[in-house]
Amino acid sequence: xxxxxxxxxxxxxxxxxxxxxxxxxxNLFGCIGLVRLPDVYNxxxxxxxxxxxxxxxxxxxxxxxxxxxxxGIKAIVAIPLLFFGATxxxxxxxxxxxxxxxxxxxxxxxxxxxxxxxxSSEDKKKMNKK
Amino acid sequence: MEQFLxxxxxxxxxxxxxxxxxxxxxxxxxDRMVGIDIFGILVVGxxxxxxxxxxxxxxxxxxxxxxxxxxxxxxxxxxYLGGKKLNE
Amino acid sequence: xxxLVLFILCMIIWILLTFSLELNNIIVGAVVSxxxxxxxxxxxxxxxSKFFQPKRxxxxxxxxxxxxxxxxxxxxxxxxxxxxxxxxxxxxIVKVKLNLRSVTARMMLANSITMTPGTLSxxxxxxxxxxxxxxxxxxxxxxxxxxxAGRFEKYIKRIFD
Numbered sequence: 001x002x003x004x005x006x007x008x009x010x011x012x013x014x015x016x017x018x019x020x021x022x023x024x025x026x027n028l029f030g031c032i033g034l035v036r037l038p039d040v041y042n043x044x045x046x047x048x049x050x051x052x053x054x055x056x057x058x059x060x061x062x063x064x065x066x067x068x069x070x071x072g073i074k075a076i077v078a079i080p081l082l083f084f085g086a087t088x089x090x091x092x093x094x095x096x097x098x099x100x101x102x103x104x105x106x107x108x109x110x111x112x113x114x115x116x117x118x119x120s121s122e123d124k125k126k127m128n129k130k
Numbered sequence: 131m132e133q134f135l136x137x138x139x140x141x142x143x144x145x146x147x148x149x150x151x152x153x154x155x156x157x158x159x160x161d162r163m164v165g166i167d168i169f170g171i172l173v174v175g176x177x178x179x180x181x182x183x184x185x186x187x188x189x190x191x192x193x194x195x196x197x198x199x200x201x202x203x204x205x206x207x208x209x210y211l212g213g214k215k216l217n218e
Numbered sequence: 219x220x221x222l223v224l225f226i227l228c229m230i231i232w233i234l235l236t237f238s239l240e241l242n243n244i245i246v247g248a249v250v251s252x253x254x255x256x257x258x259x260x261x262x263x264x265x266x267s268k269f270f271q272p273k274r275x276x277x278x279x280x281x282x283x284x285x286x287x288x289x290x291x292x293x294x295x296x297x298x299x300x301x302x303x304x305x306x307x308x309x310x311i312v313k314v315k316l317n318l319r320s321v322t323a324r325m326m327l328a329n330s331i332t333m334t335p336g337t338l339s340x341x342x343x344x345x346x347x348x349x350x351x352x353x354x355x356x357x358x359x360x361x362x363x364x365x366x367a368g369r370f371e372k373y374i375k376r377i378f379d
Contacts, residue, residue, distance in 0.1 A: 017134070020179075024141055026293055027175065031148035033300040034168060040160045041350050042309055043152075045338045046296045047168045052333070053293055055175045062178055062190070070237045071187045075178065077234050078194050082174065085201035087332045089167055093204065094340050094350065096211035097160035110310035113340060113348045194235070 012064045019061035026054030039105035040097050048090040055082060132183070139179050146172055163207055170200030220266045224255040263322055274377050281373040285330060288369065292335040299352065310354040311340060314347045314363045318371065323378035330370050337366055 030050030037043045059082070062075040104111055146169060153165035177193035228251035236243055268274060299306060318324050328339040328347065336352040349366055 020138055023175070024138055026297075027142065027145055027172065029293070029297040029300055030168070031145045033296060034152055034165070035148055036300060037305070037307070039309075040158065040164065041338070042307060042352060043161070044164050045336070045350065045352055046300060047164060048338070049289075049292050049333060050296055051168055051171050053289055055171055055178075058175045058178050062182065065182055071181065071190055073234060073237060074187075074190045074194065077231070078174075078190070078197060081194065082171070082197050083333075084329065085197055086171060087329045089201055089204040089208070090332060091328065091339055092208035093160065093163060093167065093211075094338060096208035097158075097163075098340065099212040100160060102158055102160055104311070105309060110312060110354055113311045113313075116341065116343065116348070 012067075016061045016064040019057050019064065023054040023057035023061065026050045026057065030054065040102050041094060041104065044090055044094060048086055052083065052086040135179060135183050139176065139183070142172065142176050142179060146176075160211065163204070163211070166207075167200070167204045170196065170204070173200075220262050220264070221255045221259040223266045223269060224259055224262050225251050228254050263320075268378075277373060277376045281370070281377060284373070285333075285370070288334045292333060295335040307352055308354050309350065309352050311348055311350050312354065312362055312366070314349055314366050316345045316347055316367065316371070318345075318375060318379060320379055323374050326378060327367065327370060327374050330374075331366065334369070 027050065030047045033046030033050065034043050037046060056079050059075045059078055063072040066072040098113065149165045149169040149172065153162050153169070156162045156165060174193045174196055177189055177196065181187070181189040181193075229247060232247035232251060233239075233244075236247070316324065316327065318327060324342060324345075324347075328342055331337050331339045331347070331349060338350045340348040340350050342348075347367070351362075351366070354362075355365075
């Protein structure tokens, strides 16, 4: 198994290492944000952005290590799947937690979504009564 | 080279404990679900690094399947939180 | 027509995912693609002639480069806010008016707003987008509409509309 690593082009190996380190670093920032920030919305914002780009960077680094073989192409196909999955999941989570009743944090300045949320929850109550 | 990959793998596994901290301690239910969502994405990174370490190709298939499963699970839980049906 | 386009897309993704050109593999892929395009074809985009205009692909590549740059900027922005000891955040939810017509274009704009610096899309009602913003710098509706959506709107209008 050692021989497969020795015969590769050294330039590609350097790019592979740099992309891997960048990916791990972004994941680290995202997870620190997940622990430190005050409320759900800010946590979701930092975590989704950083962790999605970090994992995309790790998957892209596989292409430089393996070249255009089966495993490299599969890693490239996984990137758009991961991107759309993560953004749509974050969108659904934010909407769900607002309708669940989590208030914005103490430092927040403006909230223009309140009226719309109240209207939709009233509609839901009417539907349940019928 | 192998040493470097193992260090990266251990850092990535340590990051999973950050998410676990948020899942255990989170004050509200949406906090815990954010932790679960991010945990699912981090596991895909672990799968990619293990695929480089062992040179087996089926591990990246596990990663692709994990993306789709994590997406469906988070979407279902989020719809349940908002109190809606799945087709809205 | 749109059933055929969806079938070809499914077939390309199947061949890339399994990565082998044996006969058995292609037959299974064709059966699965036919089933998928029969069941989900009515949810696919209506005007499929957009797929055959090469000008849209050209704008898509330019959009991809600008999007990657904004994405990198977003990550350094988040890293700055997280690692700063005082955490400079002023969160809030603002309302942005869009002037895009097709559904696909609105979906792409909401997705790319989620990945750009400091913004996260919350809800989309008709042509009004609610955006959670981590640092609200002004409260004037016209200025922040331009700041949040103005960077991508003209490219997305050329690609998907």
